[in-house]
Amino acid sequence: MEEKKILYLDNAATTAVAPEVVEAMLPYFTEYYGNPSSIYGFAAKSKAAVDKAREVIANSLGAKPEEIYFTAGGSESDNWTLVAMAEAYKSKGKHIITSKIEHHAILHTCEYLEKNGYEVTYLDVDENGLVNPADVENAIRPDTILISIMYANNEIGTIEPIGEIGKIAKSHGVFLHTDAVQAYAHIPINVDEENIDLLSASGHKFHGPKGIGFLYIRKGIKMGSFIHGGAQERNRRAGTHNVPGIVGMAKAAELAMEHMKERMDKQIKVRDYFIEKVQKEIPYAKINGDLKKRLPNNINVCFRFIEGESMLIMLDMKGICASSGSACTSGSLDPSHVLLAIGLPHEIAHGSLRLTISEDTTIEDMDYVLGELKTIVERLRDMSPLYQDFVSKS
Amino acid sequence: MYSEKVMDHFSNPRNVGEIENASGVGTVGNAKCGDIMRIFLDIDDKTKIIKDVKFKTFGCGAAVATSSMATELVKGKTIYEALQVTNKAVMEALDGLPPVKVHCSLLAEEAIHAALWDYAEKNGIVIEGLEKPKNDISEGEEEEEY
Numbered sequence: 001m002e003e004k005k006i007l008y009l010d011n012a013a014t015t016a017v018a019p020e021v022v023e024a025m026l027p028y029f030t031e032y033y034g035n036p037s038s039i040y041g042f043a044a045k046s047k048a049a050v051d052k053a054r055e056v057i058a059n060s061l062g063a064k065p066e067e068i069y070f071t072a073g074g075s076e077s078d079n080w081t082l083v084a085m086a087e088a089y090k091s092k093g094k095h096i097i098t099s100k101i102e103h104h105a106i107l108h109t110c111e112y113l114e115k116n117g118y119e120v121t122y123l124d125v126d127e128n129g130l131v132n133p134a135d136v137e138n139a140i141r142p143d144t145i146l147i148s149i150m151y152a153n154n155e156i157g158t159i160e161p162i163g164e165i166g167k168i169a170k171s172h173g174v175f176l177h178t179d180a181v182q183a184y185a186h187i188p189i190n191v192d193e194e195n196i197d198l199l200s201a202s203g204h205k206f207h208g209p210k211g212i213g214f215l216y217i218r219k220g221i222k223m224g225s226f227i228h229g230g231a232q233e234r235n236r237r238a239g240t241h242n243v244p245g246i247v248g249m250a251k252a253a254e255l256a257m258e259h260m261k262e263r264m265d266k267q268i269k270v271r272d273y274f275i276e277k278v279q280k281e282i283p284y285a286k287i288n289g290d291l292k293k294r295l296p297n298n299i300n301v302c303f304r305f306i307e308g309e310s311m312l313i314m315l316d317m318k319g320i321c322a323s324s325g326s327a328c329t330s331g332s333l334d335p336s337h338v339l340l341a342i343g344l345p346h347e348i349a350h351g352s353l354r355l356t357i358s359e360d361t362t363i364e365d366m367d368y369v370l371g372e373l374k375t376i377v378e379r380l381r382d383m384s385p386l387y388q389d390f391v392s393k394s
Numbered sequence: 395m396y397s398e399k400v401m402d403h404f405s406n407p408r409n410v411g412e413i414e415n416a417s418g419v420g421t422v423g424n425a426k427c428g429d430i431m432r433i434f435l436d437i438d439d440k441t442k443i444i445k446d447v448k449f450k451t452f453g454c455g456a457a458v459a460t461s462s463m464a465t466e467l468v469k470g471k472t473i474y475e476a477l478q479v480t481n482k483a484v485m486e487a488l489d490g491l492p493p494v495k496v497h498c499s500l501l502a503e504e505a506i507h508a509a510l511w512d513y514a515e516k517n518g519i520v521i522e523g524l525e526k527p528k529n530d531i532s533e534g535e536e537e538e539e540y
Contacts, residue, residue: 307428309454313396313404326428326454335428347425347452383410383458385421385432385450 053250077200080226093143129158151183156289157298166195185256208252212245267296420508429453456495
């Protein structure tokens, strides 16, 4: 077989660790391997590195260092928030507001809480995946303790009106959590300006290492631990610090913040170029998600009459790594809950393709993808009984 | 995830297409679950031999591969022999399928049965052992009007 070039367009799944990040991490494996909780001088280097990292992360959000808590990633941050907030504020009430398009780390934890006596309102979204702030306000009750709305959606890239929701939450005295796993270090976020009380993020989504993330908890929130044990993280998150991970994530955040604007502009150009081309050159293609309020790296498109997994395998044969919201890729019979929530019929949702670019993705790369995609879509449609029916009807 | 045989039948599917004025056509599965198979049979009325077979499939890699293999397995056989081609035979011929994809091979078996049923109905004959296919594409379609 010929040597094939890999074109990685699944950066919402995970990203390559930046070489500078690896370099920053290395000394903390073999040289400064001390446990930051230890008393001797040798461990001070590790402790200093963790403190420094906390400062970098805090600055990137307009937060204070003591409001940043290191976790093992986005899922832990989401689980911790929901479970611990539910526990901490149960005397006020047992009602939580979220949306239908959240990540499963939120949705499945909400289901868990429902089984334990909590009530959850799952807000609808519009056809572009936007939560309506007025719906949030209408859903607030005297016993509402938390609103959890993602900053940006992982599948369709839609950026939610968190600032507006924050204002509403604040005026009603309800805490606002946002799952910013896809948004943090990709687009600007400020916890004070947007009245965010809790925020989840994950290192490997922005060229940091896997297995490390953080939770921002606004000072004054009295929630307890999720991982019980030692006194790390001011008694709130037990477990020996993942020092290399923390250092790496902070380095990645630092790099991301340095030239965010330029990177966003560059990605938006490539993204919009491709979106326009697809709509022009492939018939019966529908772009999912808001065209403007959209993550710079996200492209999501449904091709009618074909199924996503087939498309992914054929793209893979051409060296293109992508993902889909089809049932076959989710391991269940239903396609993605996000695509269904924006009102797509099942058979169209099965034909979705998500491409998430990085800052290294070029127009030439996307021209290559478009060329291959045209052939693949045509081939699969030729094979599709749905397309046959459509053609014979029209 | 898939065997080499599955990948081969997915990349180079045999017997893709349609047969005009086919002796029997069967469509099974529904768009809701993401798999639809349609099989066309050209049957010699005298010998009852399947002279030609074609398929169209909307679905995942395994759905395409099982359609392709199922058509290969029934081609040149009599309708009675074709009825004996089970999903297990299709799976074995493909060197196995991942557990979540076993339903694709069932669908392929049902598609063959549905096409045979259509042939039997059109010709007013009874094929011993053939039951009316359960899956009907129209079920899925009606619910999709939103």
